Amino acid sequence: MSPALSTKPRRVTLAEVACEAGVSQQTVSRVLNNKNEISETTRQRVLEVIERLHFHPSRTARGLASHKTLGIGLIVADITNPFFPPIARGAEDVARTAGYSLLLCNTNEDPAREADALRTLNSEMVDGIVLCGSRLSPGDVGALLAGSPPAVLVNRNYTGIGVGCVRADDAGGAMTQVRHLLNSGRRKIGFLSGPAASHSGRERVRGCAAGLEAAGLALDPALAVACHPSVDGGRKAAAALLSGHPDLDALYCYNDLVAVGALQTCARLGRRVPEDVAVVGCDDILLADMVVPALTTLRVDKEEIGKRAMHMMLLHLSGASDYERDVVIQPELVIRASAP
């Protein structure tokens, strides 16, 4: 006996099942794929053999023969950003129900890595792509998506790129928030606008500008600073903004992480929130309700976004073509202590 040479128990193949059941491979294949053109008795017999031999069809072989992988790629800017896990969860739920698996790609907010991820997924590994929080220009996305599997874009406006988009109404939401700030008497608002490359960031700034305009005001570009979408990014941007413009009485933040950073900077600088400075965030992550003061923010149903995006992808893959290609999820203003 050779020691520990555990002969890897070779995989059971469809051919063996067919042989054992006394039918053709095709018949086994039909059972596997739930084709109804088969008699109940043979079906049962085949199923019995499949069970007995512990047969699992190889997805790889199926993929090669059918040109489907049953995999869908999910590209996110950063899975440790609380905005994305619910999206991933929603997307995975829907995908799994339909028999698809989710391939996760993290880009770490790096456009180059995002491009890489897109290219990797292009190697016929997936049937479709859900691209979240892209940091690439529409042009680059379009180019990278040419000849790639179909893609649904999350948080982009639909411009004919990909098979469709699912997004929160960023501009509308931001407008609502600015209106709220103005209604509560704020007049000089600073904007921590997030990654310059973020489409939703730009949309939000656009919404803010529209909100100001509606009140006869204008957005001063000097009061808008880009930042990394993290607590630390918020800390730094708030510090820069408040030191340059001590008379700001409100801070609009790209997301809740940034807003938390802004809160911390306000505390450090001795600015009371909301008395001196009101702070609003976006997304309504778990954290938003637990910091002090609790954040006024925009509640976005992130899991729903993930579900809708995946659902659109599956619709497309199933050959449908009469679906809504620009799904917009309406966020909801949640008023808490940071901006009452």
Next chain:
Amino acid sequence: MSPALSTKPRRVTLAEVACEAGVSQQTVSRVLNNKNEISETTRQRVLEVIERLHFHPSRTARGLASHKTLGIGLIVADITNPFFPPIARGAEDVARTAGYSLLLCNTNEDPAREADALRTLNSEMVDGIVLCGSRLSPGDVGALLAGSPPAVLVNRNYTGIGVGCVRADDAGGAMTQVRHLLNSGRRKIGFLSGPAASHSGRERVRGCAAGLEAAGLALDPALAVACHPSVDGGRKAAAALLSGHPDLDALYCYNDLVAVGALQTCARLGRRVPEDVAVVGCDDILLADMVVPALTTLRVDKEEIGKRAMHMMLLHLSGASDYERDVVIQPELVIRASAP
């Protein structure tokens, strides 16, 4: 011209590249796989054609021919639990660097779904599995892993199941925390011990018991209640515990989410933290430092766990066998206001 019948640009194959370059398929394959048994001139010629034809090898075909998928499955209990995203990020980083993709499976804390995920990944879709936060019994895991791709278990003790384990020192960490509570004068500690099926939960309770014993005390089972590893789970468990035992002067919590729930319940019941009740959490998620009072907790390097687990997986896949099979990450006590 038929309208919009966009002839799907058929994939370029290795055969075409070979033909175009005037070499055999084998030669192209060699270039693709960086075999060095090839002349520099042919290599360049082939590379040029690959470039020109935008050739991407099909992973599916490669997989079928080579019995490798270059995919690794990551099973997590809940990606929206802040404990897991850093693990996923670390694991994905390491995997991608080695050319592997990550297949994400969410089990939603459901053992049945976990078993399903394991079976799905068994369909030769992945070369390996990283199983995090399992809610299955060791026996079930062992059974499901039999005949499946190799697996690394995260947060389990190594018992010969799978190719190895990576885990935080749960028992040791819990002991440290209990010692800290005792040192600060606490004598009656309640335990919110997390999911009954969680291995790390049981380990932590074990560590707590050991910590008490070292001080000549015993863990009263009536003071340990299981709970869902979420804020809401913590709220409920704390309410149950505090109402039944009003004299508790400390709460040990399974993780930081549970601890936050406990804080909320304390606030609701008018128990001051830490004056009346000290609260300690575990994991040191972002939230821990931002709630009021800030949580005393155990810092666990989650990204490192993900990296180490994936690294072990890759080592195994590369044929190595002389690696450490039971990697233990030491957590660090972080003392904050909730239990000074």
Next chain:
DNA sequence: CTGTTAGCGCATTCAA
């Protein structure tokens, strides 16, 4: 309803 014949696009033998 069932079987037969062909591949899917590559890597893995060999042999030259």
Next chain:
DNA sequence: TTGAATGCGCTAACAG
């Protein structure tokens, strides 16, 4: 250093 043959495990297209 290169090439030819063979097959991975399954589905597709056609027969019967």
